[in-house]
Each structure stands twice: as structure tokens, then as C-alpha cells.
Amino acid sequence: MTTHLVGGISSAGRALPRLGGKQFVARRSEGAYVWDDAQRRYIDTALGFGATVVGHAHPVVVEAVSAALRNGPMPAFAHDGEEEAAALLTSATRHLSRAIFTNTGSEAVHLACRLARAATGRSHIAKMAAGYDGWYDDVTLGQAGSSEADMLANARPTRDRTTLLRFNDLEDVDQLFAENNDIAAVILEPMLANAGCIPAAPGYLAHVEATARRHGALVILDEVLMGFRTSFGLAANGMGVQGDLATAGKAIGSGIAVAAVVGRPEIMALAEEGVVTRAGTYSGNPVATAAVAATFQLLKDLDYGALLARGERLREGIRSAFAKHGLTVTTSGEGSVFTIWFAETPPSNYAEALGRANGAMTLKLHETLRRRELLIMPFAFGRLYVSDAHTDAIVNDMIGIFEDAAREMTM
Template sequence: MNHLIGGISSGGRALPEIDGYAFKVERSQGACLWGNDGQQYVDTAMGFGATMLGHAAPKVLAPVIQALQRGPMPSFAHDLEAQAAHALTQNTGKLSQVIFLNTGSEAVHLACRTARVATGRQRIARFAASYDGWFDQVAFGNAGSSEAQMPPSATRPEREGMLLLRYNDFSDAEQLFRDCPDLAAVIIEPVLANAGCIEPASGYLKHLSDLAHQHGALVILDEVLMGFRLHAGLAGHLLGVDADLATVGKAIGSGIPVAALLGTPEVMQLFEQKRIVRAGTYSGNPPACAAVVATLEQLGQRDYLPLIKRGNQLRSDIIHAFADEGLALSSSGYGSVFTFWPSDKAPETYAEAASIANAQWSLDLHVALRAEKVMTMPFAFGRVYLTFAHDEAAMQALLNGYKAAARGMAVKAA
């Protein structure tokens, strides 16, 4: 009897069985993982973005182990928590106040609560097809759902005070505030990552954040996935967002469970005034804070531009490899996180992404790449994550794997 539901605790971990074989990870290190089949794979899932320095980064693990040995749960305040907050806010501009949590979903939930108290309003808007956590209120309109389609003539989807708006649609943003001038906040995922790394149109995110502020709503940047992935800071700040609150996670802890809510002093003083409830036994625990301090120190020393340049070159080379086999391929996203599409042109909206997404094609590509010892996400909106651990050898292995997969898929399609 299998006592673990579905064999996994998070649905994103599901991998297809191949020839009746269920793959499980034995260990991971750097840009690679080793399976229970005894094989080594170059990894592109990379903790779903949580390992910007690569799996099991030694300079992060050492202080985490030291923190564990000193006691993982002291109940009361400890110096590492303040050190981690200082390290984080050196990279986040006016968002200078921090509360640590354990998951991105918790951070978004607390951000919404904060916005409602700060404004005295209840309704919040988020992008259709974005992913802002699995709690009931925000687990609405995710990629693949009927609500995410949002045809122009339909009534705006709303559930429990959470409304949807179309990403990259300037007019829909303006209509949102004409119809709903009493919003408490807008949650902005700067890149629609879980819908296939759809990039923001030029000026769109600034336009949306300006609209929100003009109508008295707060701006919440959901950076759990994109934070510290394009530079040592928030992606939204690069893309023109003026935020009041932000949520971060994943990359700030190098795979150690940690997340945080960031905010301006004007908003976060509500916690000092005891007007907002917050709790969490494990929030800000010493091992997590040690991971944040060590990770951010390392990321601050890294040059992101060469990584993004190499990632973009890899994307281009793979697209050309598929074209050489007569197969259409395009890509959306950035050099450190991107999605491939079985089409000549990458989508710019979720409607386009939904029309291009092909679950069987994504699964076939995953299976073909696993045969080449490359591990990918097998889903239609899956992403390729590249990290500072993906050196030239890893990049070449990825390119070789994709070239072989293209040849095999071309033969299958013939």
C-alpha cells in the first residue's frame, strides 16, 4: 500500500513513467541530478527556480548545517533573522521592511491581508493564468482553467473578492478600474511564468501600477519565481513596476524552504501597530535565514549578464536545431528561464499561449530528452531554468540532448 498520495506531496513533481519505470531522484548537485536508475542527468527544472546557484551549493549548505547544529527552532529572536532581512533589503529599493515566511503561497496570502487592512478595501485583482499560490482565493484562474481564457465579451471572472484581468492588455486594465474603483490591490507577476514565461509588453507593467496608485490601490509584486533570476533584485523593478509590497522565495534560499513579504515602511508599520495578524512557528527559522544570508552574498558576487547571454544563445541554437529537422520551435522568456513552443512564433498573450500549448508534444519532448540524460518539466507550460551552475559542459550537453530529441521527433512525425 502506498501511504503517500500519488507518490508525491506537490503535484508539480509528477513525472511520467517510462516503460513502467517510475523515476525518483537519489541526489542532486550543481546542474545535475542522479536518478534511481543510476544515471546522471543535466537538470533544467532546478527546484522550479529555487536553485539559482545550482543544487546543494556548498557555500550555502555549510552555514545552514552550522545553524542546524546550533538549534533549528529556538522559539525566540535570533541574530540570523535580522541579518537575513538586512541582506535581502539591500537589493529591493524602498521595499525595506521584511517578514519571513516558509512558502510563497503564505507570502502572497499575507500580502493580500496587508493590502486589505492598509486600504480598508476587500477586492483584489490578479492576472488570469498567473500563479500566485495554492490557497483558495488565489488558486483561481490559473493557466489551463476555463476562467483564464477571459473572452473579451464575457463578464470579468471573480471569486471570493478576487478578480482576474488579462495580462498585456492595456485596455482591460483601464476597464478594470472603471468597473472596480475600490480595489485594495493588484497582484503583478511581472512575467507570466507559469503560463510559459510570457514577457510583459513594453510599458505595460508601469501602466498597470500607475493605474492602481491613481485609484488608491496597492501594488503587490509576486516575485516568488522571478525574484533574483534576472539580476540580484526584483524583476519588476527592472520592468517599471512601482510596488508597495512584494513576495519573494525560491532563489533567495538556494532550495532551503523560505519566503518573505517585503514592503515600504508606510505599509509595514501596520504590523508594528498590531493591526495585522501574523504567525508561523517556522517563519524566520535559523537554517532558512542562514540560507538567505549565504545565498544573497553569493548572488551579489555573480554577473547575471553572461548567464543570460549564454542562455539566449542556447535557446537560439536549439530553435535552429529543430528547424534543421523541419520542426517549428520558438521560445518565450529570458536567458535564465524560458519556455519552448511547437510554433514559429512565441505567444505574447495567454490566449495565444493556450492555443499553442500542446500537452502531448511537451510530453514527447520530455521523454525524448530523458533518453538523452536531460531532465525537463513534462508539462505544456513548463519552463527551462538555467543557473550559475550550468557551465559550458552542461550547456553543451543540453544542446546535444535537444539536437538528438529533434532528430527523433522528426522521424516520429514523418
Template sequence: MFNLVGDVSSAARILPDLNGEALFISHAKGAYLWDDKGRKYIDTALGFGAVLVGHADDDINSEVAEALAGSAAPSWAHIREHGAASALAAHTGNLTKVVFNNSGSEAVHLACRIARTYTGKGKIAKMAAGFDGWLDDVAFGNVSTQEAAFKDGERPSTPRTTLLRFNDFDDVERLFQEDNDIAAVILEPMLANAGCIMAAPGYLLHVQNVARKYGALVISDEVLMGFRRHAGLASHLEGLDPDLASVGKAIGNGVPVSAVVGKPEVMAVVEAGRAARGGTFSGNPMACAAVTSTLAKLDAADYKELTARGNELRDSIVEIFKGVGITITTSGYGNVFGIWLGDQEPRNYEEAAKLANPAFTKSLHLALREAGLMIMPSPYGRLYISFEHAPTVIEEMKASFKYAAAKLAGEYAK
């Protein structure tokens, strides 16, 4: 009898058995994982986007270990927190005020609380099928739920959350005409957890403009995409001017840390004590050491080269499957993308739900795992590459995809 529910504490980490055997990871380094049997895998989950520098980076780990040796929980203000906040704020434009948390879900929750306090309004509008954390309010409308697939004339809502259809320009104006209690809209620069659905040209700016017209704030949820495209916020690359942003994952290279960054006038409600914040471990020394050392690494990293490397991999994967008679496409960016069975990437969640093929994705996951490459088994999953995924690693990945394509050809070739 196992005491751990479902073998793992987070449902996102559940994997199918391979040849009747469960997978348990022993350790990781760079671009690779090793299981408890000593088998080696190239990793493309990478802490679900958290590991961007590469697993177990020596410099980052050294800084974190030094912080741990000085006390994991000193209780009071400590010497690393201001430095980490300054390092983060230097990358987030006019969002210059910082509050640290421990997880992306916590950061989104706090951003929503700040928005409600600042505006005096009660509801948060989120993108249907977007993932903004697992806490009750924003878990409403997550991918694969019934309410995420709502149609014209419907508006799934709770007393604290309401939904928007991603890439539907008309639905934005309609929402605010229907409801005058919207404190903020949560935007994701890309609907990542729905399989990397890209925003239509002008859509994100349209949402921001309409929200501002009706007195709502804009929260950019950058827990996943922040610092992945460049050393800063993805929303700023899209020309957006959010009032608040939640960041996490890549800012600590896998060490648990997140933050809310915001404009000073909005964050003033926190400094005044009107929006409660807390957390015994928020802004702890190890997290702050991870942020400071990780951001220094990212400042020196070549994002352009990494993106080009990933886009070349995407093109190769499509050609590999084409060679065995299977048509696939990819969506996203070079260093984070989804794979779809079909010739057209989805433009919205309705199309994504129709394209999603759990059987194909599971078969692909298992075949690649046999070949030493780990991908998410969900049809809405993503492949990440880190700065440790050097050209030699990319070539290894191509070989694994060739193995998997050949194995799946009998069932999926046309």
C-alpha cells in the first residue's frame, strides 16, 4: 500500500506506465534526466517551463546552497530579498514594485486580490481554457472543463470569476457590456496550457484597450511565458502595458519562487495593508538567491540562437513524420511549442479541442520514452528546450522522433 495519493503530489506529473513499469526520476543535469534504474532521458518538460538555464546549474545551485546554509527561514527581513526584488524589477519595465511568493498559483491569487482591492470591483475575467493556477477562483474554466467550451450567448461565471473566449474580439466588448463588476482581465501572452495557441494579431491589445475603457486592470499571467522569450515579460514584447504581472518558473530555474510585479500606484494598496499578503516561505533566502543568480545567467544568454535552434527542431519534427506518412503541425515558439495531429494549428480553443487526440499523444509519449526522450503525455502538452539543449542534444532529439514516427506509422499514416 502506498501512502502518497496517486503516486505523486501534483496531478500534472502523472505518467502512463511503460511496459508495465512506472517512472521515477532519480536526478537531472543540464538537458537530461535519469530514472531510478539509471536510464537517461532528454527532458522537454523542464519543470513545466521552470528550468530554462538547465537542470542543476552549478552556479545557481551554489548560491542557493549558500543561502540554505545561512538559514532556510530566518523569519525576519534578510539580506537577499531587496537585492532579488531589485534584480527582478530591472527586467519588468514600469512594473517596479515586487512581492515574492512561492508558486505561480499564489502569485495569480495575490494579483487578483490586489486588483479587486484597487478597483473596488469583485470579478476577475480569465481566458477560457487558460491555466492561471489551481486555486478555486481561477481554476474555473481550465482546459478540458465543460465551461471552457462555451458558445455565443453563454457566459460561464461564478461570483468571483467570469470567462472570455481567447481570440474572439467581439466577446471582449460583450463581456463588459454584460457585467460592470470586472476588476481585471488576466491575459496570457500565449494560451500555453491549451497547447500553445497563439494570440491573433492585435487581439491582446484589443483586450487591454477594452478593459481600460471600462475601468478594469490588466493582469499579465507570465508564470509560464515570462523570461522564456527574452529576459523580461512576454507581454512587453507584444506592446502591452499591464498593470500587474505574475511571474515564476524561469526566474528561479526550478527553485520554487514566484512574484507579483506591479505599477507603484496599484501596489500601493499592498503597502498600505489594504490587500493582505503573507506566507512563511515567501521571499525566503534560497528563492531570492535563485532569482538573483538565474537572472544574471539569463542576461548573458542568447535567446535568439535558442529560438532559432528550437524552430529548426520544429521543422524537422514535421518533416520526420511527413516522411512516414503522418501529417502533424506545431504551434508556439522555438523554445516552447505544442504538437498537433493534423495540418493546421488551432487558432482558438474550439479548434484545439477538436484537434486534441489523447490516444496519439499517449502513443507518442511512450514511443519517445522508449527512445530516451521525455514529453508530456497530454494532447495540450508542450515541449520546452533550455539553454543546455545544445545542437548535439537537438540531434539526439531528432533521432528519437525518427524512432517514434516509424513506430506510429502503422496506426496513423495515411
């Protein structure tokens, strides 16, 4: 079949495999569910690749966005919703008290890197091998699945103004700065989500930050995925890491396209003074900032402890479901976002993740669950997200579906 849309979808990572010869096409989403074009309802664990913590199409967000649309979605000039959204966002990001809105996480990372280079007068950004910091050219080096991410050669992978370091390897941090005195910033994720939710080892992120500080480099917290997912704020702050700049997205807009850079006032002043260019016709538009303001009404009262507990119960339920049928699985990550591994233990670094990845079994699990109306990502490093809309009853349903799937997969 010929389509006008390349590959049938605008972002290749969002495509699902055909099942029974039929392509999955979503018709609508609400709460914890997605409906396909045949009106079949599925429990969803992709949640817009983590774009919502409160569930799909929350009525508070939908009403706020609808009102913004009715009032005019693009006045071009300043509007009061932008400052309101910035105040709400920075109220939860501690000393990173100034904000600039963008449309996507990739744009936010790009702007944060530009600010870091201007603030330090240096060129290079160091990122984690196998980390995902957007799809702009500079930071696509070393993404999970690339040969550079393996870091097997003697020479450190470097391209243009980006260089890599090994996640959870303390010695490699020291070696990086011994090799290169032109590091403007290190960009950190609280865990390597796109490499299978590999958590940072205790003290690792703090070591990176302290080493960067000692060598005059900044720290950018890439919290597009993890920010506001496990607590009301930046995940790295809960790990004792402060950062100089941070990027936020996904959870702050509940599915509406919006992201932001937050930072220390003296760094953000570079954009205000015109030293660093900031632009974008749609950046900070009324629809996006209305989504942020409405979402924060919900997030500030969200019972994160209960959300994480439901996620942890699901993780244990999945492990137990397979154990009953003689198959060992484990998980890595947090209660509201984690990866399933067909292995005895979860990986602690990317090399271990590569060794434990079982794409064939993950695809089989995806297909088995999908036939039972539960959606998970179909690839080995995929993530399961749990939202506040995934109630205890829905988690019970999910565990039951996993038990049925485990039984079928081990017959």
C-alpha cells in the first residue's frame, strides 16, 4: 500500500509491528486506555512515550487547552499565560529559577547546550554513551544501538562538538577531563531510559557533578523524561545533584507539545541579553502554557508515593507471573517507568544491557499482551509507564493479563 506519509508515521520510534497483518492505528485515548480504529480498548503503558503522568486527556488539561484555543492559539506577542506557567514550573526546580519554553525536548537540549557554551566559552558537550538527549545532530552521537555507544575502541568517540563517557563508570569521568579541557558541560539523565531504564549507581551522578565543577564545566540535567515523573520536581535533585541548567518536557504538558529549559539566573541572563539566541514561533504559545498551568494544578497534589507503589506492585506482579511458569524475568527502573528483562538480574551499565537484551522475547511478549488488549513497547529497551490513571483495579487487571501471557509463552 502506498502512503503519502513516510513510513506511515512521522516518528519511526512510535511505530508498532503489524499483528495478524494489521497495522495498529490509535483512534483516541483517555485515562489509562487507548482505543484502536476498530474501537477495541487497550490498557496503555506507552503513555505518549511518557508524555503524561496524570493519564491521557485529563479533563482539567483538556478544558484549559480548549479555552486557550477558543481565545486564540497564536497571538504572536507576549501573553500572561507564559509567565504564569514559568512561575509554576520554576517553583519546583529549586535554584534553577528562570525558564524559557520550547516546543520539544530536543529543542530544549539544543538551547541548554548553547547556553552552556556561551557561559563557559568552551565548545564540547559530554553526554552518556547510550543516553538519549534528543535527535538533533550534535547529541545523536552514541545513542543506544550505535557502534559508538559500545565505546570499545581505545579512542573516545567524539564528533564535532560532542564526546561520550560511560554511564556508571567513575574512572571514565576522571579520564574524560584529563583528556579534554574544552568541556562546556556534561549532560546527565537520572537514568539511561532509552537503554532500558538503567539507574545511576549510588554516588555516580554526584561524582560527575563534582568533577565537572572542579574543571570549570557546567552540568545540564536532561529531565525531559524523568522530571515530575517520580516526584514533584527534578529527579536528579532527589539524588543530591543540583545542576546549572535542566530540560523538562513530557510530564509538564500532559501530552501537549511543550518543553522548557530552566537554569541559574546568571546563565539564563545570556538569553535575555541577546548573547544567546532564543526563538521559535510556537515557543511558549498559549495552548502549551495553558497545558503546563493545568498540569501543575494536578501534579502539585498528586500522591506520588501511591503512584510509585502501584508501579512497584506491577513490577513484582510481572516477575511473579513468569516465575509461576518457570521463566525468569526482572525489571529495572522506577515504579512509574521501568523495563522488563528476560534475565536473572537487571543491567547496571550499557554493556550488561546489550548482553541481557532479548529482542525476540520482547516482541513475543508485546504480541501476546496486545492480543489481550495490553500495549507495551515491542523492543528490548522499551519502557512501561504507569500513570495516576492506572488505578489499583487496572494494575490488578494488568497483572492478570501478564499471568495469562506468561502461561501462553511457556506452553
